[in-house]
Amino acid sequence: MTTHVYPIDHIDTDRIIPGKYTKTLDLSQLAAHVLEDLDADFAKNVQAGDVLVAGGNFGCGSSREQAPIALKAAGVSVVVAEYFARIFFRNAINIGLPAVEIGKHDILPGHAVQVDLQASTVKNHTTGRTYTATKMPTVMLKILQAGGLVAYLREHGQYPTE
Amino acid sequence: MSGQTLSEKIISQHCGYAVQAGELAIVPIDGAMATDATAPFAIRAFRQLADAPRLWDAQKVSLILDHATPAPNERVANLHRLLRDFSAEQGCHFYDVGEGICHQLMVEFAHVKPGDIFLGADSHTPTYGALGAFAVGVGSTDLAAAWLTGKTWLKVPTSVKVEITGTLSRGVSAKDVALQVVGRLGIAGATYETVEFCGSALHDWTLASRMVLANMVAEMGAKAGLVDVTGLQLPYAWTPLHADPSAQYRATHSVDISHLRPQIARPHTPDDVAPIDELLGTPIHMAFIGSCTNARLEDLQVAAQILRGKHIAPGVRLLIAPASRRVFNAALLDGTIAALSEAGATFLVSGCGPCVGSLGGIPGDHETIISSTNRNFRGRMGNPHAHIYLASPAVVATAALAGEIANVEA
Numbered sequence: 001m002t003t004h005v006y007p008i009d010h011i012d013t014d015r016i017i018p019g020k021y022t023k024t025l026d027l028s029q030l031a032a033h034v035l036e037d038l039d040a041d042f043a044k045n046v047q048a049g050d051v052l053v054a055g056g057n058f059g060c061g062s063s064r065e066q067a068p069i070a071l072k073a074a075g076v077s078v079v080v081a082e083y084f085a086r087i088f089f090r091n092a093i094n095i096g097l098p099a100v101e102i103g104k105h106d107i108l109p110g111h112a113v114q115v116d117l118q119a120s121t122v123k124n125h126t127t128g129r130t131y132t133a134t135k136m137p138t139v140m141l142k143i144l145q146a147g148g149l150v151a152y153l154r155e156h157g158q159y160p161t162e
Numbered sequence: 163m164s165g166q167t168l169s170e171k172i173i174s175q176h177c178g179y180a181v182q183a184g185e186l187a188i189v190p191i192d193g194a195m196a197t198d199a200t201a202p203f204a205i206r207a208f209r210q211l212a213d214a215p216r217l218w219d220a221q222k223v224s225l226i227l228d229h230a231t232p233a234p235n236e237r238v239a240n241l242h243r244l245l246r247d248f249s250a251e252q253g254c255h256f257y258d259v260g261e262g263i264c265h266q267l268m269v270e271f272a273h274v275k276p277g278d279i280f281l282g283a284d285s286h287t288p289t290y291g292a293l294g295a296f297a298v299g300v301g302s303t304d305l306a307a308a309w310l311t312g313k314t315w316l317k318v319p320t321s322v323k324v325e326i327t328g329t330l331s332r333g334v335s336a337k338d339v340a341l342q343v344v345g346r347l348g349i350a351g352a353t354y355e356t357v358e359f360c361g362s363a364l365h366d367w368t369l370a371s372r373m374v375l376a377n378m379v380a381e382m383g384a385k386a387g388l389v390d391v392t393g394l395q396l397p398y399a400w401t402p403l404h405a406d407p408s409a410q411y412r413a414t415h416s417v418d419i420s421h422l423r424p425q426i427a428r429p430h431t432p433d434d435v436a437p438i439d440e441l442l443g444t445p446i447h448m449a450f451i452g453s454c455t456n457a458r459l460e461d462l463q464v465a466a467q468i469l470r471g472k473h474i475a476p477g478v479r480l481l482i483a484p485a486s487r488r489v490f491n492a493a494l495l496d497g498t499i500a501a502l503s504e505a506g507a508t509f510l511v512s513g514c515g516p517c518v519g520s521l522g523g524i525p526g527d528h529e530t531i532i533s534s535t536n537r538n539f540r541g542r543m544g545n546p547h548a549h550i551y552l553a554s555p556a557v558v559a560t561a562a563l564a565g566e567i568a569n570v571e572a
């Protein structure tokens with residue numbers, strides 16, 4: 001498991017997956033170009049179970065669900081950010097990609113990071129600091145626990161209430 | 163209890179009880195739309211949601227081909243087929259290649275009305291706040307769930323009030339006001355919130371100009387934008403709703419536009435905004451008038467006024483994609499298209515095209531583009547090595563004429 005850290009703010013959906021690649025239902029195509037304008041080697045290096053860490057407002061810009069889908073298809077198991085842009089946040093949870101908001105953090109490339117989804121914590125072993133994730137609205141938590149919105153609605157027939 | 167913001171009021175009406183910012187609500191929606199960029203994944207999710215699913219109300223659902231039109235390759239052509247077939251199967255509204263940009267069509271064909279709650283699988287859905295609708299951009303799976311249930315869940319947003327006063331100078335337009343506000347509030351300045359615009363300056367604004375303002379709330383991370391409907395003219399009967407005077411806002415800004423200069427967003431973020439004076443003389447290679455922000459009749463007319471009887475600079479290409487077929491037809495009839503074409507403009511299909519880099523007008527490496535669109539993120543127009551400046555149609559047309567960023571003659 002590798003942690004990929006891009007400690008910058010406002011990584012927009014055009015950088016997560018450029019619009020020119022989004023016109024497909026082929027997940028391997030999305031995975032092949034994920035984050036390419038930010039880091040041309042990311043798609044090559046990423047492996048199943050990896051963690052992505054970013055600064056604030058991650059996923060701003062377009063509503064394209066292809067952004068979290070591309071990350072998930074490439075193998076990213078959880079995205080950690082100071083905070084997420086609104087539509088990206090909902091989309092990630094809706095497709096069952098955990099998105100963890102931890103506020104301002106000191107995580108840098110090369111740091112050893114451990115995410116505990118059960119305990120809602122992110123530990124930076126390099127600096128020794130532990131971050132507690134911002135509490136998600138219950139409705140999102142229930143959707144995430146079900147594995148996404150499709151799975152939730154199939155099972156319950158209606159949206160979760162608090 | 164204090165009064166309600168317009169967002170709280172519209173959501174309360176849909177819930178049947180009074181809600182306040184911060185509360186979670188499950189609301190019935192009045193309409194939903196998706197495009198060739200977002201509908202394929204929505205259709206896929208929809209088919210997984212239930213066995214042989216049906217739209218909750220086919221008359222309230224629209225599908226639009228606008229993001230990559232006409233199909234540039236067989237892969238996209240097959241996605242277009244998927245949307246055509248799905249629309250026929252479900253009996254919903256369908257707008258084929260060349261009809262126009264989704265947001266323009268939703269307003270032109272009155273699929274969205276004041277006081278509605280509307281979901282669009284596109285981040286510029288808040289554009290319909292121009293006519294007082296609470297319109298929110300969502301992803302494909304959220305949209306699929308709404309197609310099935312006719313409802314969505316949302317957190318009632320806090321609102322930021324932006325009061326606009328004064329009178330615009332000649333050569334300055336709604337886009338300059340929008341850029342000024344985006345520059346001031348920043349790209350995350352209204353994340354998860356509604357930006358509610360009001361103020362005497364807006365009372366005589368056209369619907370088209372109001373749409374520019376509501377459109378660009380997406381560039382501040384907002385969930386919705388609402389423009390107070392005072393003075394708004396619509397071709398059908400409707401009941402105006404306003405925020406209560408005692409409504410609570412998270413923040414209030416006032417913008418006096420009397421002395422506003424044309425504004426330009428520099429590469430590579432829409433909130434890096436400067437007055438034109440700081441950028442005069444910047445050479446440009448391509449100029450684009452298009453998108454859901456600025457490609458309506460009034461925008462094309464402004465460009466024609468500047469370019470009529472003249473010709474764009476050598477070495478510059480000017481591309482224009484009218485917002486819809488209706489806009490194109492109106493501009494044909496009044497001579498606007500002829501004036502622009504004679505001046506050297508190239509017309510593209512009514513749709514998104516260059517705005518999102520899906521086809522047509524992809525810039526070359528290290529080229530500079532001036533564009534009437536809403537986003538200039540790196541790679542937005544299909545090439546990460548190009549530099550995109552955002553401006554009003556008047557500034558774009560003037561730059562095409564001069565070959566560089568130049569003052570708009572008032």
Ligand code: SF4
Nearest residue numbers: 286453454514517518
């Ligand atoms: S014109 Fe541009 S911003 Fe508007 S919907 Fe199309 S791609 Fe999005």
